[in-house]
Amino acid sequence: MKPTFFRTLLLSLVLVSGAVSTAHAQLSIGINGVEFGEVPYEGKKSPVQFSTIVGVRTKPNPTFTVGRLSLSTIPTFEIGSNVLSNLDYAPYAGAGVGDFLDINSWKSTQVTINLLHFATYNRQHKFGVTIGLGIRSNDYRLDSSLSLAKTDGLIMPYNISETVGRSAKKSKFNIASLHLPVELMFGNPRKFAFSVGGYVDMVMNSHTKIKYYGGKKDKVHNYPVNFIQAGATARLSFSWISIYASYQPTQLFKRGRGPEAQQWTIGIGF
Secondary structure: OOHHHHHHHHHHHHHHOOOEEEOOOOEEEEOOEEEOOOOEEOOEEOOEEEEEOEEEEOOOOOEEEEOOOOOOOOOOEEEEEEEEEEEEOHHHOOOOOOOOOOOOHHHOEEEEEEEEEEEEEOOOOOEEEEEEEEEEEEEEEOOOOEEEEEEOOEEEEEEHHHHHOOOEEEEEEEEEEEEEEEEEEEEEOOOEEEEEEEEEEEEEEEEEEEEEOOOOEEEEEOOOEOOEEEEEEEEEEEOOEEEEEEEEOOOOEOOOOOOEEEEEEEEEEO
């Protein structure tokens, strides 16, 4: 992921963390973001909350919290396994490249860190809408003998030992994105809740990575993947843990630049 993106994200979090408070309205702006959780709302807490991944409270007692503070089904951390479906190698007709995108799904992981959470819900806290903002990384573990190259704008597989002259221990393809999820919540996420929604991932970087025996690594960046990756998610939340499944109907690669591939992911969140 580009260093400029990390600098921009860090600056945004620093600006949000300015220690300002309004005691009268009990509205606070601190490192944990803007919180309306203590504002009276007809005898209940406010139906709107917004928080960052790290929380610091000074009243009534100083506390430090890592994780979401808002009543949201979107977890702070997610990890899952990726499966590619509906693979079509039409752009390679007659090239004899084989099923080079036949990934090892158990080692093809999706890792997401949601840095910001926003939630709004009804007075009974039984139904609501939640939005997140985070960073997502999708790994696709390739056969250790293969990697991907860009040839005349087309993604092509190549044999590592034949091209480089040494054997590889691991080979993978990675896509890193800015992650924006939206979910409808049914129930209380701190007890039990079911949620459905969707997400949009805006790709910031893509690269291949080869790890050779002996420790040396090679990376090649900027492959022709679609900038927008979007899908649907269903989730069951039990207090601090959740189980999710997602389907991404958008194509992984740009039309005619790589295999047609869609993605399924099953995982857990904390």
